[in-house]
Every structure is written in C-alpha cells, then in structure tokens.
Amino acid sequence: MPEEEPLTGGNTTVVVRVGATVRRPVGPWTPAVHDLLNHLTAVGFAGSPQVLGIDDADREILEFVPGDVGRLTEAEPLPAWFRTPESCWSIGRWIRDFQSAQAGLVVDPAKPWRRAEGTALGPDDVIVHHDVSPYNTVRRPDGSLVVLDWDFARPGDPIEDLAWAAWRWVPLMTGRRWHAEYGVGADEDVRRRQERNLAGLLDGYGPSKRQRRALADAIARQMSGHAADLDDMARSDPVFARLVDLDYARAARRDAEWWVHADLARSSLLAR
Missing domain, CATH: 1.10.510.10 (Transferase(Phosphotransferase) domain 1)
Known part of the structure; x- marks a missing residue:
C-alpha cells in the first residue's frame, strides 16, 4: 500500500491520503452518507467525492480530489x-x-x-x-x-x-x-x-x-x-x-x- 500522507485543515477528524484515495474514520452515520454520495455519483453529479469502500482499518475510502x-x-x-x-x-x-x-x-x-x-x-x-x-x-x-x-x-x-x-x-x-x-x-x-x-x-x-x-x-x-x-x-x-x-x-x-x-x-x- 502507498504511504499514508496526513492532510491538513480538518478540525475534527484525522484524514490521510493514500495514493489516489482519502481515508477517513467512519461513524454510525456513514451508511446513510454513503447512500447519499452513491446516489449523487449514479445520477452524474460531479460536485461530491466518490465512495470507494471501507478499508481494513475500518476507514471510509473516498477518491482524492486534486485542486x-x-x-x-x-x-x-x-x-x-x-x-x-x-x-x-x-x-x-x-x-x-x-x-x-x-x-x-x-x-x-x-x-x-x-x-x-x-x-x-x-x-x-x-x-x-x-x-x-x-x-x-x-x-x-x-x-x-x-x-x-x-x-x-x-x-x-x-x-x-x-x-x-x-x-x-x-x-x-x-x-x-x-x-x-x-x-x-x-x-x-x-x-x-x-x-x-x-x-x-x-x-x-x-x-x-x-x-x-x-x-x-x-x-x-x-x-x-x-x-x-x-x-x-x-x-x-x-x-x-x-x-x-x-x-x-x-x-x-x-x-x-x-x-x-x-x-x-x-x-x-x-x-x-
């Protein structure tokens, strides 16, 4: 796995970049949020990150958005x-x-x-x-x-x-x-x-x-x-x-x- 790179700017969660992905802690709310994000991706809305799954450390995997x-x-x-x-x-x-x-x-x-x-x-x-x-x-x-x-x-x-x-x-x-x-x-x-x-x-x-x-x-x-x-x-x-x-x-x-x-x-x- 590529090296984890901490991303700055967050006040409440530890977020890291791993290659072309971002890893963030999950919570009880994560399934509802993923339903929303998956719907947005399915209808072609390009203004939200794509959900890629959950990793072995029980963190959500999202696409890394450059810019x-x-x-x-x-x-x-x-x-x-x-x-x-x-x-x-x-x-x-x-x-x-x-x-x-x-x-x-x-x-x-x-x-x-x-x-x-x-x-x-x-x-x-x-x-x-x-x-x-x-x-x-x-x-x-x-x-x-x-x-x-x-x-x-x-x-x-x-x-x-x-x-x-x-x-x-x-x-x-x-x-x-x-x-x-x-x-x-x-x-x-x-x-x-x-x-x-x-x-x-x-x-x-x-x-x-x-x-x-x-x-x-x-x-x-x-x-x-x-x-x-x-x-x-x-x-x-x-x-x-x-x-x-x-x-x-x-x-x-x-x-x-x-x-x-x-x-x-x-x-x-x-x-x-």
Missing part, C-alpha cells in the same frame, strides 16, 4: 479566487445543483444521520450538507467545485445550506479576526465586498421570493444553532470541547448578535 482548497488561517489566508463574487456564484450554483441531483433519492429511515435519528424526507425537505464552507471546498483545475466532509449531512430545509454559505462565503462575520483569514486588505471596503458576494451567491442559487424573505432569519439560525451544537457536542467529545475553548461557539453567537442588527440583513437583496 485548490479554501483554507482559512491567518498564516495561509483564503486564496484570492475564493473571496470573489464569482466564487460565491459558483457555490450558490453548487448548492442548487446538489439539491436538484437528489431527485429520486431513497432515504432509509433505519439509518441514522449525525445529529439526527434516521428519518424519511418530508415533502419539502432535502439532505442538507450543513458545512458548505470554503475550507471544505476544492476547486478543480477546470474550475468546477467539489465539497468535502459530509459527516453532518442530514434532512432539513433547502434554505439551510444557502444560509450557511452566506455566513461562511460572503462572509457575514463581525470582529477583525476573520479579516486576516479571509485576506481583507487594510483599506478594503468590507461592506462592499459583502454586498457583492451576497449578490453573487443569490444569483448562483436563484432563491424564490419566499426564500429571499426568509434568508436573513435563516442565517441567524445557522449561526446560533452552530454555537448550540458545538456546546452540546463538547460535553461528550474532547475534539469539540477544544473548539469551544478556541472560541468558536462564542464567535458564532457574536456573529448572530451582529447579524440581526446589520443593515445588510434588511437590504433590498433579501426583499426582491
């Missing part, structure tokens, strides 16, 4: 393309295409999802990725996108992935720590970037009028809900306890408090 990753650290800021309205348009279209590709998906209610019991899809539900973020996104050499890390996928409202992407891609954040991670220049007009990126995201996704009107509240729910999820998982998992200690939950709550009062939350972009 640029939207890493987010102060030492290695977000690559320039990932900061643009074009990138936000592309991820909005990715979310729309991902939801459309779920047509005909059969969900086994006996198979649990992470953070949710096994359940059938409601009439207006889709499977929501729940972490469509730059750090989980690979831009292939041809410009197409693949989103990784499907552990938290589960049924939900289609607007949830759009709201999360608005938070993480536009981005809709407060405080200066994210400026270094997202490569904000000293003289940059942050509000202008947010307006242009949010417009790109919405154009790429094509929300209904109802979704536009609901999006501001949905964004706030993603922020506060993420904070609550981190606190809950931290009670039993030291990995998430570390994230709470690193201020991730408090930062999400600060973002939610800022967002509900932000002018952009009431802009004409969300009222068309």
Whole structure:
C-alpha cells in the first residue's frame, strides 16, 4: 500500500491520503452518507467525492480530489479566487445543483444521520450538507467545485445550506479576526465586498421570493444553532470541547448578535 500522507485543515477528524484515495474514520452515520454520495455519483453529479469502500482499518475510502482548497488561517489566508463574487456564484450554483441531483433519492429511515435519528424526507425537505464552507471546498483545475466532509449531512430545509454559505462565503462575520483569514486588505471596503458576494451567491442559487424573505432569519439560525451544537457536542467529545475553548461557539453567537442588527440583513437583496 502507498504511504499514508496526513492532510491538513480538518478540525475534527484525522484524514490521510493514500495514493489516489482519502481515508477517513467512519461513524454510525456513514451508511446513510454513503447512500447519499452513491446516489449523487449514479445520477452524474460531479460536485461530491466518490465512495470507494471501507478499508481494513475500518476507514471510509473516498477518491482524492486534486485542486485548490479554501483554507482559512491567518498564516495561509483564503486564496484570492475564493473571496470573489464569482466564487460565491459558483457555490450558490453548487448548492442548487446538489439539491436538484437528489431527485429520486431513497432515504432509509433505519439509518441514522449525525445529529439526527434516521428519518424519511418530508415533502419539502432535502439532505442538507450543513458545512458548505470554503475550507471544505476544492476547486478543480477546470474550475468546477467539489465539497468535502459530509459527516453532518442530514434532512432539513433547502434554505439551510444557502444560509450557511452566506455566513461562511460572503462572509457575514463581525470582529477583525476573520479579516486576516479571509485576506481583507487594510483599506478594503468590507461592506462592499459583502454586498457583492451576497449578490453573487443569490444569483448562483436563484432563491424564490419566499426564500429571499426568509434568508436573513435563516442565517441567524445557522449561526446560533452552530454555537448550540458545538456546546452540546463538547460535553461528550474532547475534539469539540477544544473548539469551544478556541472560541468558536462564542464567535458564532457574536456573529448572530451582529447579524440581526446589520443593515445588510434588511437590504433590498433579501426583499426582491
């Protein structure tokens, strides 16, 4: 077997590359996630990794996807393309295409999802990725996108992935720590970037009028809900306890408090 090469960037799992494959730990949710990924592959959706099986160490085997990753650290800021309205348009279209590709998906209610019991899809539900973020996104050499890390996928409202992407891609954040991670220049007009990126995201996704009107509240729910999820998982998992200690939950709550009062939350972009 080729040598294992640790891959950087993950906060919660140990991921290694082995040749043209990636190996990741499995959980009780893995069978449901693999059903989803196998369906996406079968219908020709190219924006998710292909499942190749389970190895002898009880790790899932996925294809390795080459390309640029939207890493987010102060030492290695977000690559320039990932900061643009074009990138936000592309991820909005990715979310729309991902939801459309779920047509005909059969969900086994006996198979649990992470953070949710096994359940059938409601009439207006889709499977929501729940972490469509730059750090989980690979831009292939041809410009197409693949989103990784499907552990938290589960049924939900289609607007949830759009709201999360608005938070993480536009981005809709407060405080200066994210400026270094997202490569904000000293003289940059942050509000202008947010307006242009949010417009790109919405154009790429094509929300209904109802979704536009609901999006501001949905964004706030993603922020506060993420904070609550981190606190809950931290009670039993030291990995998430570390994230709470690193201020991730408090930062999400600060973002939610800022967002509900932000002018952009009431802009004409969300009222068309």
